[in-house]
Amino acid sequence: MADRYLHLTGTAPGRFLTRRLGLPQPAPLRRWRLETPRLDGPLLHLTAGSSSVTDELAKALAATGLTVDPQAAQPGGIVLDATGVGAVADLAQVHAALHPVVRSQAPGGRIVVLGSRPSSEDHHQAAAQQALEGFVRSLGKEAGRGTTAQLLRLAADGTPEALVSAAESTLRFLLSPRSAYVSGQVIELTAATPGPTPDPAAPLTGRTALVTGAARGIGASVASVLARDGAHVVVLDVPQAQDDLVRTADRLGATALPLDITAPDAAARIAAAAPDGLDVLVHNAGITRDRRLANMPADRWAQVIEVNLGSVLRTTDELLTSGALNRGGRIVATASIAGIAGNHGQTNYAAAKAGIIGLVRSLGPRAAAEHGVTVNAVAPGFIETRMTAAVPFLIREAGRRMNSLSQGGLPVDVAEAVAWFAQPGSGAVNGQVLRVCGQSLLGA
Template identity: 50%
Template sequence: MSDRYQDFTASTIGKQITKLLGLPQPTRLERYAEGAPLVDGTVAVGGRGRLAESLVGILDTLGIAGVETPAGETPGDATTYKGLVFDATGLTSSDQLVALRDFFTPLLRSLDRCPRVVVIGTPPELVDGAERVAQRALEGFTRSLGKEIGRGGTVQLVYVADGAEGSVASTLAFLLSPKSAYVSGQVVRIGAHGAAKPCEVADWTRPLEGKVAVVTGASRGIGEQIARVLHRDGATVIGIDVPQAASELQGVMRELDGDHLVLDITAKDAPQRIAHHLQTKHGGVDVVVHNAGITRDRKLANMAPNEKGDRFEQVVAVNLTAPERITRELLDQGVVNKGGSIIGVASIAGIAGNVGQTNYTASKAGVIGLVDSLADELKDGITINAVAPGFIITQMTAAVPFATREVGQRLNALAQGGLPVDVAETIAWYASPGSTAVNGNVVRVCGQMMLGA
C-alpha cells in the first residue's frame, strides 16, 4: 500500500508546495533487503567509556566498517557517515555532558541519507549520585536529537549494564542497519536483568538457523510478516490462527516450508494443545511470538456489560489472557528451550491511551505488564520482551477515514506510517541468540511519536 502524500512530496511540484506551506516532507526510508550488507557505509565511533576500545572490533565482526573519530574532529568535505556511535558510559557528572556536543556537532552535517545514531550509556538505576544524573540525561538528549536529525535518520540510547559489554553486537547490528528503519527515540537496556552469557552467532545473516519459532495470528498482516522474517533468518516457523483463517494460514506456512496449528487461542485447552504440538513434533520451541490480537472499539459508556459478543471480555481474552495462559503452560512444561525468547506485541495505545479503546489499551498495557512480571522470573537464559507498534500501514488502517489516517501517519519524527516488516524486524532482533542479555524491554516501533508516549 503506497503513501500517496509521500509520493506527492517526492514530485517536483509537491516539493515546492509542501516547502512553501511548511508541510512535512517525509524521506523514503531504506529497509533491509535479504543479502544486502547490514550497513552500506562507514560508522564513526567516539567517546570514552567501558566499550570505547572494543566498538570498532565489534562492528568488524558484523561486517560493518567502523572508524574512530576523536571529539571535535571535523571531517573533510567529501566524508560521509552512515552511522555514529558514541560511548557515554564514561560520563559521571552533568558537566561532562558537553562531550556529546563535542562529538556530534562536527559530524551531523556529514551524515548520509537515512543515518543511524546510537548512544551507549549505563542504566541509571544501577549507579548513584552524579553519575546517575548524567546517565539519565542521555534520554533527553537522544530523544530530542531523534526529532531533529531529519532525512530519515534515527537515534537510540542503549544502556549497557556493567558486565554485559560482550552482549551488544546483536543490538548494534539491528539499530545501525535498515532493519530498524521505523524505530527511533527508543531506550534499550542490555543486562539490566542480569548479564546472560551471549550465545555465539555463526552467521549474522541467518542467526535463527536451526531454531523453532511459533507465531500466533500468522495468516496475514503483521503476523504473516513476522513469520516471513523469522523464516528468512533461518527459523522453522509454526503458524497459529483461528479456523476462519485456516486456508490463508496453510498457504503461508506451505510457502515458508513451515508447520501450522489451527485453533482459537482463547479455548480452554489451547495452551495444552500448543504445548503438546511443539513438544511432540518439534522437540520444543526457541521463539514464542504472541501476535494475535483483535479490536472491538467503543467508548466505555456505550460498552454494555454482558452484551452479545462482549467487547471488553473478548478483546482482553485474545490480546492478554491467552498469551498469559500459553506462556505459563509452555514454561511449566519446559517446552521453551534454554536461551529461548518470548515476545509480546503490545501497542503504543497501551502506553498513551486512545479514545474508544479502553478494552484494547488495557489489554496492550497488560502485555507490557507480562514482560515486567516475568523478566526477573525466567530461568535458563530465557528472555521476554515486547514491541509496541504505532501507526503501521495495513489493510485495517487502510479503512481508517482519510483525515484521521493522515494525521496518524504524520505525527512522528519520520512523518510517515510504518510497515509490518518494521515490527517483524524488531521481533527478529529480540529472537536472535545474540540478544540473550536483551530482557525486559518494550521498544516502540512508531517512528518516534511527536505527542503522547
C-alpha cells in the same frame, strides 16, 4: 495502501510545495533487502568522557560489516560511546562530539549513543546518564532525512569484553536497515551472556518458532522474517482463517496450526505441534472491538481482554511450566502505542496492551532466572495494514504524520524487531518494550 503524500514529497514540485507550506517532508526509508543489507556510508566511532569499553567496542563495530572510518565525511552510522559520562560537566563532550558531524550524516543514517545504567548511589552520575535519554529523544526528532537515534544502556557490572559482547546483537540491529522505523528508543541490557550465533546471516537456524495470528498482516510478516533468518516456523490462527493460514505456511515451508488461542487446550496443542520444544514464542494474535466506555457492552470488553491479554498469560504460563519452551528460548509479545498513550474508543484494547507491558517487565527477570528464557515486547504505532487502510482518510493521514519520520510503518518493521529479540545473541535483552512507531509524538 500506498502513501501518496510520501510519493508527492519525493518529486521536485512536491518538495517545493511542502517546503513553502511548512508541511512534513518524509524521507523514503531504506529497509533491509538482500541486495542492500547494510547502511550507506562508513561508521563513525566517537567517545565522550573516559570509557573502559573503547577497544572492545571498536572490535564489535568492525564485526557489523560496516567500515569504521574516523575521518568519514558522510557517515552512514555514528556511534557515540558515552558510558564514561559521569558528571554534568561531561555532557559538554557529548555536544562537542556530535555537533560537528550530525549535519554531514548520510540520509537514512543511524545514531546510537551508548550509556551506562544511572546509579542509585551516585546522583551526579545518574543525572548525567539520564540526561542522555532526553538528548537522544530530542535528537531523533531533529535528525530528519530518515535518520534515527537510540540510546543503548550497558549493564552496570561486567568486564569490558562481557559488556560489549552482550550488546553485539543490538548494535547489529540498530546499525542496519532492519531498524528503519525504530527511533528515540532506550534499550537497557542485562549482564546475561548471549547465546552463540554461528551464522549472523541466519541466526535462527535450527530453532523452532511459533507465531500466533499469522494468517496475514503483521503476523504473516513476522513468520516470513523468522523463516528468512533460518527458523522452522509454526503459524497459528483461528480456524476461520485456515485458507490464508495454509497459504502463508506453504509459502514459507512452515507448519500450519489452525487453533483458537483462547481454547482451554491451546497450550497443549501448541506443545504437540513442536515435539522437540519451542525456541521462540511470538504472541501476535489480537482483536479490536472499539467503542467509548459509556457505550461498550461487557461482551466487547471481555473479548478483547481475553484474546489480547488473558490468552497470552495463560499459554505462556503453561508452556513455561510444562517445559515446552526450551532453555535459551525467547518470548516476544505484541503490545501497542495504545497501551502506552491510550486511544479514544479503545479502553479495552489499551488496557490489554498495557497489561502486556506489565507482563513483560515482571516475568522477564524471573523467566530468565528460572527457565533461561527472555521475555520482551514490541509496541507498534501506525502500521500500514488492511485495518489501517479502512480508517477514514483524515484520521489515517494524521496517524501517518504524527511521528518523527512523518510516515506509517510496514509490517516488516515490526517483524524485524521481533527477529532481533528472537536471536540467540539477544540474551542480554530482557524485559524490554520496543516501540516500533517512527518515534510517535504520542506517549512517553
